[in-house]
Amino acid sequence: MRLAVSVSPHIKAGYDTPWVMRQVIYALMPAFLASLYFFRQDALFVILNCVVTSVATEEIISRIRKKPSPIKDGSAVLTGILLAFVLPPSIKWYGASLGAIFAILVGKHLFGGLGNNIFNPALAGRAFLMAAFPKMMTTWSEPFSLQAITEATPLALRKFDHILTPVSHLFLGTTSGCIGETSSLVLILGGVYLIVRKVADWRIPLSMIATVSFISSVFYLVNPINGSVLFHLFGGGFMLGAFFMATDPVTTPVSKTGRFVFGISCATLVMIIRYFSGLPEGVMYSILFMNAFTPLIDKIFKQKSFGAIGAIRRKKHER
Amino acid sequence: MIHVEERKLPQHEIPIERFFSVKRLYLFLSQHTGKPSKLLVNKGDYLEESSLIAEGDGLISSSLSSPVEGKVKDIVFFNHPVLKKDTAVVVDAEGCSPKAYSFDKEADFLKREDLLNKIKHAGIVGMGGAAFPTHVKLSPPKRIDTLIVNGCECEPYLSCDYRLMVEKCEEVFKGVELICRIVSPQRVIFAIEENKPEAIKKFNSVISTKKYSLPQQKLAILPSYYPQGGEKQLIYALTKRRVPLGGLPFDVGCLVHNVGTIFAIYEAVYYNKPLIERVITFAGGALREPKNLLLKLGTTIAELFEEGILSFKEEPVKIVYGGPMMGIALKGLNYPVMKGTSGVLFLTRKEVDLREESVCIRCARCVDACPMGLLPLEFVKKVKNEEYSSLEDFYIKDCIECGACSFTCPAKIPIVHYIKVGKKYAVSS
Numbered sequence: 238m239r240l241a242v243s244v245s246p247h248i249k250a251g252y253d254t255p256w257v258m259r260q261v262i263y264a265l266m267p268a269f270l271a272s273l274y275f276f277r278q279d280a281l282f283v284i285l286n287c288v289v290t291s292v293a294t295e296e297i298i299s300r301i302r303k304k305p306s307p308i309k310d311g312s313a314v315l316t317g318i319l320l321a322f323v324l325p326p327s328i329k330w331y332g333a334s335l336g337a338i339f340a341i342l343v344g345k346h347l348f349g350g351l352g353n354n355i356f357n358p359a360l361a362g363r364a365f366l367m368a369a370f371p372k373m374m375t376t377w378s379e380p381f382s383l384q385a386i387t388e389a390t391p392l393a394l395r396k397f398d399h400i401l402t403p404v405s406h407l408f409l410g411t412t413s414g415c416i417g418e419t420s421s422l423v424l425i426l427g428g429v430y431l432i433v434r435k436v437a438d439w440r441i442p443l444s445m446i447a448t449v450s451f452i453s454s455v456f457y458l459v460n461p462i463n464g465s466v467l468f469h470l471f472g473g474g475f476m477l478g479a480f481f482m483a484t485d486p487v488t489t490p491v492s493k494t495g496r497f498v499f500g501i502s503c504a505t506l507v508m509i510i511r512y513f514s515g516l517p518e519g520v521m522y523s524i525l526f527m528n529a530f531t532p533l534i535d536k537i538f539k540q541k542s543f544g545a546i547g548a549i550r551r552k553k554h555e556r
Numbered sequence: 557m558i559h560v561e562e563r564k565l566p567q568h569e570i571p572i573e574r575f576f577s578v579k580r581l582y583l584f585l586s587q588h589t590g591k592p593s594k595l596l597v598n599k600g601d602y603l604e605e606s607s608l609i610a611e612g613d614g615l616i617s618s619s620l621s622s623p624v625e626g627k628v629k630d631i632v633f634f635n636h637p638v639l640k641k642d643t644a645v646v647v648d649a650e651g652c653s654p655k656a657y658s659f660d661k662e663a664d665f666l667k668r669e670d671l672l673n674k675i676k677h678a679g680i681v682g683m684g685g686a687a688f689p690t691h692v693k694l695s696p697p698k699r700i701d702t703l704i705v706n707g708c709e710c711e712p713y714l715s716c717d718y719r720l721m722v723e724k725c726e727e728v729f730k731g732v733e734l735i736c737r738i739v740s741p742q743r744v745i746f747a748i749e750e751n752k753p754e755a756i757k758k759f760n761s762v763i764s765t766k767k768y769s770l771p772q773q774k775l776a777i778l779p780s781y782y783p784q785g786g787e788k789q790l791i792y793a794l795t796k797r798r799v800p801l802g803g804l805p806f807d808v809g810c811l812v813h814n815v816g817t818i819f820a821i822y823e824a825v826y827y828n829k830p831l832i833e834r835v836i837t838f839a840g841g842a843l844r845e846p847k848n849l850l851l852k853l854g855t856t857i858a859e860l861f862e863e864g865i866l867s868f869k870e871e872p873v874k875i876v877y878g879g880p881m882m883g884i885a886l887k888g889l890n891y892p893v894m895k896g897t898s899g900v901l902f903l904t905r906k907e908v909d910l911r912e913e914s915v916c917i918r919c920a921r922c923v924d925a926c927p928m929g930l931l932p933l934e935f936v937k938k939v940k941n942e943e944y945s946s947l948e949d950f951y952i953k954d955c956i957e958c959g960a961c962s963f964t965c966p967a968k969i970p971i972v973h974y975i976k977v978g979k980k981y982a983v984s985s
Contacts (some may be wrong), residue, residue: 240886241874241910242885244973246959247901248560248712249909254917254966310914352915438920491920491931542951543788543928551800551807 258311260436265318265429265481271423274417275380276326280416283333288317290337298346305397312351316340319359322417322477323521324366326378332370336362356528357488360521367521371387387478390414392473395464405490407471414473422473428480435473437484440493444500445479445507446470463512475507478520494537503527557781557789558925558960560712560881562751563907567715574725574834574850575865576654581623581854582634582644583609587894588681589688590616597645599815601628605655606830606972609645612676618689619679619894623832625651625851635891637877657827668738671825673971678824679895680831683816683880684785688898694738696806702795703741704812705732707748707755708778708785711879714899717815717833719848721748721755727770728815731822736770739811743772745794749780751933754767758976778921782881783958787812789927801954816898837899841907842872851893857900858889872902873910880907881959910923914967922961922971928954933960939974944981951980 272280295313299306307313320340324333336460340362347356367374377390391402391412406412410420418424431437449469456463469475483489483503490499510519541549586592592608594617597603603622610620629646636642667675676691684706705728709717721728732744747761748756759775764766773793776794778784788799790812797808805812823829832853838860839846844867849860857875860866876883876898877891886900893900924931934950952975961971 238871238888239887240872240887241908242887243910244976245876245878245883246881246963246972247874247876247903247908248880248884248966249689249911249963249965252966253911253968254914257919257966258919327740350915352917369619380910412803462933477981486917486919489918491918491923491933516838537932538930539950540923542801542930542954543792543798543952545951546801547798547803547808550798551803 239442241476255310257436259317260434262311262318264430264436265322265417267426268322268420268477269318269424271420272322274380275410275417275419277381279326279378279381279383280321280407283326283328283416284318284321286333287321287324287337288314288331290334291317291320291341291358294338294341298342300302302346305352307351312349313341316358316362318346318417319481320362323359323363323415325374325376326383326416327376328366328373332366332373332439336366337371339365350486354413354487355531356525357482357485360482360525363521364525366417379413380411380419386481390473390517392511395462395468395472396517399438399462400470401462403473404465404467406424407468418474418477423481424476428476431480431484434555437480438495438496441483441489441500441503442479442537443482444497444505445467446515448501448504449475449508452505456508456512458521469508469511473511473518477505478507478524482520483527488531490531490534490538492535492538492540494540498534498538502530557784557952558669558964559780560782560963562780564715564718564751567713567837567848570715570846570848572719572835572848572850575855575860575863576624576852578859578862579649579898580629580856581622581626581647581649581857582856582892583623583647583854584634584636584642584644584894585610585620585894586636586639586642587620587687587853587896588618589686590614590618590773593617593620595643595645596621597628597631597632598810599628602626602932603628603647605651606626606832610691614678616689616692619830621679621830621832622647623854624649635887637732637886637891637894642689643846653845655737656957657823657829660826660828662675662976663826663977664964666825671734671738674825674828675821678820678830680817680820680824681895681899682814683834683896684814684821685882685896687894690813690821691806691839693811693813694735696739696811698806699809700739700811701742701809702811703732703735703739703744704790704794704810705744705746705815706785706790706812707746707752707759707792707815707816709752710749710780710785711898713901714837714879715839715985716837716848716898718755720819720835721752721815722758724819725755725758727822728818729762729770730826731818731922733768733770734821734825735811735813735818737906742770743812744770745772746775747778747790747794748775749778749784751780777795782960783927783956784938786927786956788956788960801951831895834893834897836893836897838902839867839899840872840876840902842868842870842902844869854892855894855912856890856892862887868902872905873905873906876901876903881963882957909968911968913969916967916969919966921964921966927958927960927966928956930955932975935978936969936971936974939978939981944978947978947982952978955979
C-alpha cells in the first residue's frame with residue numbers, strides 16, 4: 238500500500254487557479270462579441286494580436302527564467318484580452334504587440350511573475366502605449382465604420398466641447414472608444430457573472446459605483462453639463478475598470494475594509510481626473526495609482542483577528 | 557466559515573457496533589494534551605479490566621486504565637499518529653468474559669469534589685479531538701454561566717457523535733446533569749447542526765419532558781458550516797461572545813463539552829467505568845462497509861482488518877486519523893486508537909486532493925474563509941521569507957488550524973503546513 242502523507246486538510250475545493258482565470262475569460266465573452274459587432278475585424282485583429290503576443294512573451298520569459306511554463310494557468314490569455322479591450326480599434330499592429338510585450342515583461346515578470354506584480358499588467362501595457370504612441374492611442378473609430386478618424390470619445394466631447402452623448406448610446410456601446418469598453422450592458426452582464434460565481438469580490442465594484450454615483454450626482458446638481466450619474470457610470474472605461482481591472486486580486490487589497498477603501502479611492506480619483514485634469518478619462522491612471530497603494534492599504538486596514546477583538550472588548554468591559 | 561461537502565452517508569445511518577474480542581492493545585502514555593501519564597505497571601504484570609495502568613502526572617495530565625483483563629507484554633516505542641513514536645504499554649488480552657459494571661446508587665448523592673475525583677480517576681479527556689483533561693476543564697478559575705453541549709460534528713465523514721446522540725440520548729442528559737452539579741451554570745445550550753434531524757428530534761423530546769433537573773435549557777439548531785463545532789466559533793454563534801486572544805472559554809463564562817465526553821462522564825460516575833472504550837467512525841471510499849465501532853482503546857487498525865471487521869474495496873491513497881479537515885495522515889495500518897480518536901478514514905484518489913502547490917494570486921478566499929478573521933496568505937508569505945518575528949503581529953496564535961483556508965485556496969497552497977511551521981518559529985524567536 239503506497240500512502241500519501243501530507244498536512245491537513247485532506248479534502249479541498251474542486252476549483253483551482255486556471256478555473257478562476259477561465260471564469261474571468263468567460264465573463265469577458267459578452268464584451269468580446271460586442272466588440273466584434275461594433276468594430277468588426279479591427280477588434281478581432283487587435284485581440285488576437287494581444288493574446289498571441291502575451292502568451293508568446295510569457296512562454297519565452299519562463300524559458301529564460303527556467304521556470305515551468307505558466308501558460309496553463311490562463312493568466313497571460315486574460316492579460317492579452319484585457320489589454321486589447323483598453324486599446325483603440327485602429328491601433329497599429331506593432332503598437333498592440335509592444336503593449337502586450339510590455340504588459341507581460343515589465344508589468345508582470347520583472348516583479349516576479351504571477352502573484353507578485355504590483356500593477357495590473359494590462360493597464361501597465363496601456364500606460365506604456367499612452368506615453369510611447371499618444372497619437373495612435375487617441376485616434377478613434379466610429380462603430381461599424383472602421384474608419385480611423387480623430388473622432389472624440391464621449392468623455393472628451395463632454396470635457397472639451399460640452400456635448401453630452403445620450404446615456405442609451407453609452408449603455409449599449411454605439412459610441413467611439415476602446416475595443417472592449419464601449420458597451421456597459423455587456424460588461425455589467427459579465428461583472429454580475431463574476432460576482433455571482435464568487436470569482437470577484439463585490440466590495441470593490443460596489444464601492445466604486447456608489448462613489449461615482451454620489452460624486453457625479455452632486456456635480457450634476459451644480460451644473461447639468463458636468464454629466465449625469467448614468468453618463469459617468471456608463472461612459473469611458475468605468476465599467477470595464479470597476480468589474481475587471483479593479484477586481485484583479487493580485488493588485489488589490491485582501492482585507493474587507495481595505496477593498497472598500499480601494500474602491501472608494503479609485504472612484505474618487507476617476508472623478509477628480511474627469512472633472513479637473515487635462516485628460517478626459519482617468520480610470521486607467523486611478524487604478525494604477527491605487528495599485529501602488531495596495532500594500533499600504535493592506536497594512537493600515539489590516540483586520541483584527543477574532544481573538545484580538547475579544548481582547549479589546551474584555552479590556553473595555555474591565556474598565 | 558465555509559461549506560464543505562458532508563459525505564456522512566452511509567455511516568450516518570449505521571448503528572454502533574462493538575468489537576471487544578481484541579488480542580493485543582497498545583496504550584500510549586501520551587494520548588491527551590499535557591504531561592504524559594506516569595507508568596504504574598511493569599512488564600509481566602497481570603491486569604484486571606479497568607485497573608490503573610498509569611496516573612496523571614502534574615496539573616494537566618490524565619490517568620489511564622486497562623481496557624481488558626490481561627498481561628503487560630512489554631513497554632515499547634510504538635507508532636504514534638502525532639508524536640511519530642512514543643511509549644506504549646502493550647497489553648495481551650487474556651480474560652474470556654468482559655467485566656460487568658453495575659449501577660452505582662450512591663452517585664446521585666456525591667458532592668462536587670467526589671464527582672471531580674471520579675472523573676479524574678477515570679482518565680476522561682475531551683473526546684472531540686483535542687483530548688484536554690476533562691477534570692481540569694471542569695474546575696475553571698472563573699464562574700461559568702453557560703454550559704454548551706457540543707453535538708455539531710462539523711467535520712465531514714464523521715458520525716460517531718451523531719450515533720451516540722441518537723442511541724444514548726438519555727445517558728447524555730444524565731451526564732449533562734452531572735456537569736451542572738459540578739459547575740452550576742445558569743443555562744445549558746445543546747448545539748446540533750441541522751444535518752442531524754434524528755438527534756434534534758430526540759433531544760427536543762427529552763428537553764420538553766423536563767425530567768432532568770437542569771437549569772434553563774435550550775436546543776440550538778445551527779446551520780452546517782465548517783468549523784461550526786470549533787469551541788470558539790460555537791461560543792460566538794450561540795452567545796456572541798468572543799474568546800479573547802490567548803484566552804479560554806471560561807474567560808467569557810462558557811464551558812463547552814463534546815457529547816462523547818459527556819457520555820464518558822456518565823459512565824464514569826454511574827458505573828465507575830473509566831475511559832477505556834469509545835465510538836470511532838471508520839469510513840471512506842476505500843472501505844467495503846463504513847462502520848461506527850465501539851472499540852477498546854489501544855486496538856490497532858491493523859487488527860480490525862485481520863479480524864475481518866473492516867475490509868478494503870479498493871486500495872486507499874490516504875489514511876487519515878481524525879476528520880478530513882484536521883486529521884493526520886498515517887503511514888500504514890499499524891496505529892492504535894486513542895482517547896481523542898473520532899474517526900479513521902480510508903480515502904481513495906477521487907476523494908483526496910493531491911494537486912501541487914502553485915503561486916498565491918492573492919484572491920483572498922482564505923481571508924474570507926478564516927473563522928478567526930486572520931490573513932492566512934500573510935502567514936504563508938512571511939514563513940516563505942523566514943520573517944518569523946512579524947507573525948505575531950498577524951495574530952498567528954489565534955489560528956485554530958481548522959484548514960478552511962487551505963480548503964478554499966485555488967492555488968492549493970498547504971497553508972496550514974506553513975502556519976504550523978510559523979507557530980514553531982514564532983514561539984522560539
